[in-house]
Amino acid sequence: MSQADRLLRACRREAVDVTPIWLMRQAGRYMSEYRALRERYPILELIKTPDLATEVTLQPIKAFDLDAAIIFADILPVLEGMGLKLEFVKGEGPVITPPLRTASDIEALATPPAEETLGFTLQAIKQVKAELDGKVPLIGFSGAPFTLASYAIEGESSRNFTLAKSLMYKEPKAWHSLMEKLATVVGNYLRAQAIAGADVLQLFDSWVGALSPTDYQEFVLPHSQRAIEIAKDKLDVPLIHFGTGTAGILSLMKQAGGDVIGIDWRIDLAEASQQLGLDVAIQGNLDPVVLFAPVDEIKRQTAQILASVKDRPGHIFNLGHGILQHTPVEHVAALVDFVHEYSG
Amino acid sequence: MSQADRLLRACRREAVDVTPIWLMRQAGRYMSEYRALRERYPILELIKTPDLATEVTLQPIKAFDLDAAIIFADILPVLEGMGLKLEFVKGEGPVITPPLRTASDIEALATPPAEETLGFTLQAIKQVKAELDGKVPLIGFSGAPFTLASYAIEGESSRNFTLAKSLMYKEPKAWHSLMEKLATVVGNYLRAQAIAGADVLQLFDSWVGALSPTDYQEFVLPHSQRAIEIAKDKLDVPLIHFGTGTAGILSLMKQAGGDVIGIDWRIDLAEASQQLGLDVAIQGNLDPVVLFAPVDEIKRQTAQILASVKDRPGHIFNLGHGILQHTPVEHVAALVDFVHEYSG
Numbered sequence: 001m002s003q004a005d006r007l008l009r010a011c012r013r014e015a016v017d018v019t020p021i022w023l024m025r026q027a028g029r030y031m032s033e034y035r036a037l038r039e040r041y042p043i044l045e046l047i048k049t050p051d052l053a054t055e056v057t058l059q060p061i062k063a064f065d066l067d068a069a070i071i072f073a074d075i076l077p078v079l080e081g082m083g084l085k086l087e088f089v090k091g092e093g094p095v096i097t098p099p100l101r102t103a104s105d106i107e108a109l110a111t112p113p114a115e116e117t118l119g120f121t122l123q124a125i126k127q128v129k130a131e132l133d134g135k136v137p138l139i140g141f142s143g144a145p146f147t148l149a150s151y152a153i154e155g156e157s158s159r160n161f162t163l164a165k166s167l168m169y170k171e172p173k174a175w176h177s178l179m180e181k182l183a184t185v186v187g188n189y190l191r192a193q194a195i196a197g198a199d200v201l202q203l204f205d206s207w208v209g210a211l212s213p214t215d216y217q218e219f220v221l222p223h224s225q226r227a228i229e230i231a232k233d234k235l236d237v238p239l240i241h242f243g244t245g246t247a248g249i250l251s252l253m254k255q256a257g258g259d260v261i262g263i264d265w266r267i268d269l270a271e272a273s274q275q276l277g278l279d280v281a282i283q284g285n286l287d288p289v290v291l292f293a294p295v296d297e298i299k300r301q302t303a304q305i306l307a308s309v310k311d312r313p314g315h316i317f318n319l320g321h322g323i324l325q326h327t328p329v330e331h332v333a334a335l336v337d338f339v340h341e342y343s344g
Numbered sequence: 345m346s347q348a349d350r351l352l353r354a355c356r357r358e359a360v361d362v363t364p365i366w367l368m369r370q371a372g373r374y375m376s377e378y379r380a381l382r383e384r385y386p387i388l389e390l391i392k393t394p395d396l397a398t399e400v401t402l403q404p405i406k407a408f409d410l411d412a413a414i415i416f417a418d419i420l421p422v423l424e425g426m427g428l429k430l431e432f433v434k435g436e437g438p439v440i441t442p443p444l445r446t447a448s449d450i451e452a453l454a455t456p457p458a459e460e461t462l463g464f465t466l467q468a469i470k471q472v473k474a475e476l477d478g479k480v481p482l483i484g485f486s487g488a489p490f491t492l493a494s495y496a497i498e499g500e501s502s503r504n505f506t507l508a509k510s511l512m513y514k515e516p517k518a519w520h521s522l523m524e525k526l527a528t529v530v531g532n533y534l535r536a537q538a539i540a541g542a543d544v545l546q547l548f549d550s551w552v553g554a555l556s557p558t559d560y561q562e563f564v565l566p567h568s569q570r571a572i573e574i575a576k577d578k579l580d581v582p583l584i585h586f587g588t589g590t591a592g593i594l595s596l597m598k599q600a601g602g603d604v605i606g607i608d609w610r611i612d613l614a615e616a617s618q619q620l621g622l623d624v625a626i627q628g629n630l631d632p633v634v635l636f637a638p639v640d641e642i643k644r645q646t647a648q649i650l651a652s653v654k655d656r657p658g659h660i661f662n663l664g665h666g667i668l669q670h671t672p673v674e675h676v677a678a679l680v681d682f683v684h685e686y687s688g
Contacts, residue, residue: 160668162633169637209589212609212631214648245553247591248611265556267592287556289506293513304558324504 007068007137011200011238011259013281013314019306019343020067021336022139024242025322026060027072030329033059043088047073053124057138058131063329064336068137068200069128071193073121075143075204078185079152081117082109092156099155101163103174111181114192122196129197139240140198142189144205145182145223152178161210168219179223187230194237201231202240203258206321209245216249221256228257240283244321250275264320270308281314286335288319291327295334299342302335306343317343351412351481355544355582355603357625357658363650363687364411365680366483368586369666370404371416374673377403387432391417397468401482402475407673408680412481412544413472415537417465419487419548422529423496425461426453436500443499445507447518455525458536466540473541484542486533488549488587489526489567496522505554512563523567531574538581545575546584547602550665553589560593565600572601584627588665594619608664614652625658630679632663635671639678643686646679650687661687 001009006020028034034056037046046052056072076094080086085097100106114122121140128138143151150164151157158164168175190201203224211220228239241258243249247267254261254276261280263272265287273282290301302317309315317339323332345353350364372378378400381390390396400416420438424430429441444450458466465484472482487495494508502508512519534545547568555564572583585602587593591611598605598620605624607616609631617626634645646661653659661683667676 160633162636162668162670165631165633166636169634169641209610212629212645213612213615214645215631245589245610248615266553266589268557271557271592285556287509287559289504289509290513292506292510297513301556301558324506326506 003067003136004134007200007316008238010314010316011240011281013278015313017344018340019315019317021317021339022066022068022070023060023319023323023332024070026064026066026070027056028323029325030323030327030332031059031063032329033063043074044077044086047077048120050120050123050127053121054127054131057124057128061132061136064333065340066136066336068139069132070139070141070202071121071125071128071198073124073141075141075148076151077118077121078143078148078189081112081114082181082185084152094151094156096152096155099163100152100178101167103171103177106174106178106181109178109181111184114185114189118189118192122192125193125196125198137199138197139200139202140190140193140196141202141204142186142193144203144208145179145186145227146211146220147205147207148182148186149175149178150207150210161207165215168215172219175219179220180226183223183226184230187227190227190231190239191233191235194231194235198237200238200240202242202262203228203231205241205243208243208249208253211249213249213252216252221252224256240316242283247272254280260314260316262318266320268308269305273309273312278313281316282309282312283316283318285318285320288321288324288327291319291323291331291335295331298331298335299338302338303342306339310343347411347480348478351544351660352582354658354660355584355625357622359657361688362684363659363661365661365683366410366412366414367404367663367667367676368414370408370410370414371400372667373669374667374671374676375403375407376673377407387418388421388430391421392464394464394467394471397465398471398475401468401472405476405480408677409684410480410680412483413476414483414485414546415465415469415472415542417468417485419485419492420495421462421465422487422492422533425456425458426525426529428496438495438500440496440499443507444496444522445511447515447521450518450522450525453522453525455528458529458533462533462536466536469537469540469542481543482541483544483546483584484534484537484540485546485548486530488547488552489523489530489571490555490564491549491551492526492530493519493522494551505551509559512559516563519563523564524570527567527570528574531571534571534575534583535577535579538575538579542581544582544584546586546606547572547575549585549587552587552593552597555593557593557596560596565596568600584660586627591616598624604658604660606662610664612652613649617653617656622656625660626653626656627660627662629662629664632665632668632671635663635667635675635679639675642675642679643682646682647686650683654687
């Protein structure tokens with residue numbers, strides 16, 4: 001089996017030679033190659049310049065024996081395309097101005113096709129595909145409607161999501177209208193990435209763990225489902241549906257769709273596998289902070305995860321969330337090699 | 345049945361006339377009476393002056409038909425007693441200086457009895473009990489070893505707990521030594537509160553949801569268990585064991601102990617009840633942000649929660665975490681009354 005097939009086979013729950021591994025935010029600040037580029041370019045310039053996005057995407061592929069590349073991009077430029085302003089403020093992260101607060105703010109949002117507003121990422125996908133030359137598959141991605149809606153309403157990272165949830169409860173019509181627009185834009189963007197060459201898609205609903213199961217079901221599920229339907233319609237592309245803090249809503253996330261459900265470390269992987277059933281693949285779930293541990297501890301926890309689902313078809317190894325900034329690079333290399341070695 | 349018995353009976357899973365309700369952080373900034381006092385006194389002065397702590401504790405009891413008072417205190421003065429410095433920095437919240445970083449920092453920590461270092465809270469408990477005169481029970485509380493250890497190591501609120509978990513992985517002996525000290529201090533503090541007159545105790549492990557089940561089991565469970573054993577030893581006082589983000593570790597929290605397991609809104613209450621079994625009571629689980637919704641929506645979600653466990657003995661209604669600062673006071677009143685009305 002070639003490394004080109006491993007991830008795709010796991011997505012389809014077919015037998016694999018060794019467990020495939022890729023890492024969320026595998027191109028990032030923990031790599032000196034990345035930091036060198038970031039000293040010269042602001043993050044949005046890296047994302048919006050296809051040559052640079054291509055270079056960054058390939059950095060971890062050259063450094064580690066990873067089973068997939070993921071296009072270097074960000075979830076928030078989607079909101080720029082809809083008419084909001086996005087800035088990365090030093091020390092504070094992304095800021096959206098002006099944040100959405102009213103039904104008329106939402107009515108004013110555009111839903112342009114990705115080709116018009118996110119062409120830089122589609123172009124980068126084409127270039128990365130050419131460079132990879134079939135060695136490993138390429139993952140395209142988008143933020144999910146809820147996570148994007150929360151950013152757009154809160155205007156920045158949030159602790160309690162008071163504004164987003166308040167809009168949901170107080171103006172359910174405006175909320176659903178916003179989520180419908182986002183589902184359309186997100187679905188089309190994912191689809192366009194697959195058409196541009198992405199072999200696998202991931203829908204990041206990173207913040208969905210802030211919701212109760214009933215709120216997820218009523219205010220979010222139909223829209224994630226719609227985005228996934230649009231993305232996959234008549235295309236043979238597997239989709240990974242990822243969230244954090246989702247131990248209480250796994251079956252609902254499965255209902256919303258996805259060939260693979262991505263989970264974080266806050267639930268035992270075997271327990272999650274049992275809740276989800278065998279008709280969907282799973283991705284996860286090492287705590288990213290474990291990569292700060294001594295290599296022996298990394299191996300111990302990784303072996304435990306792999307052993308817990310060893311007889312289950314369709315497991316993709318990943319962290320439970322993105323690699324953290326000061327993660328030792330040599331620990332990342334040790335993890336990737338150990339996953340292949342232990343599962344082989 | 346008098347209101348004096350309702351909460352205690354629910355803790356013991358005995359029949360009640362209506363579901364008891366109290367609210368985490370029920371004395372707080374959402375109340376104008378509280379804000380008026382906070383304009384005159386810094387928070388640590390309110391906590392450390394028994395007359396003031398008594399006044400604040402009673403504010404929500406006078407304003408709402410709550411089934412319990414909870415002593416006005418904070419989880420962090422425990423760390424002061426152990427030799428660390430605690431400050432509340434405006435706009436940033438609590439800061440611990442210097443934070444714990446090494447085995448010798450941990451070795452230097454004292455484990456004084458609560459009577460020596462937290463006498464102000466024990467005295468406030470006595471005064472509140474006298475004022476309540478048996479009308480409703482009084483809850484005493486402490487932070488749990490993990491949440492306190494994380495504060496002491498990180499020095500402040502944390503997103504990823506990288507420093508705390510790194511110490512856990514890199515220096516497990518030092519970690520366990522810290523947790524043993526905390527279990528002793530926390531257990532004795534809870535016990536002293538019960539002896540001073542607290543009718544019920546709550547162990548707040550607010551941050552425990554950051555951990556994987558295996559890390560919880562190895563690095564935290566034995567110490568929470570020890571704290572609970574010390575607290576309850578030869579005393580007939582029910583204990584509520586609370587955490588947020590715990591959908592993946594409920595059975596482990598039950599194993600650690602507690603007559604009641606407190607959960608947040610990220611898991612369906614009936615599902616949590618099933619996972620926990622009927623030999624323990626449960627507390628929860630409305631999302632605090634729902635209190636920003638129109639009253640009809642508050643009632644709808646509250647009715648759903650109450651209905652989902654209506655045949656289960658031992659349910660205490662609460663939010664899934666503390667009341668948020670700008671919560672409308674009249675919504676709190678509506679919630680308290682509706683819980684009694686709907687469950688009666």
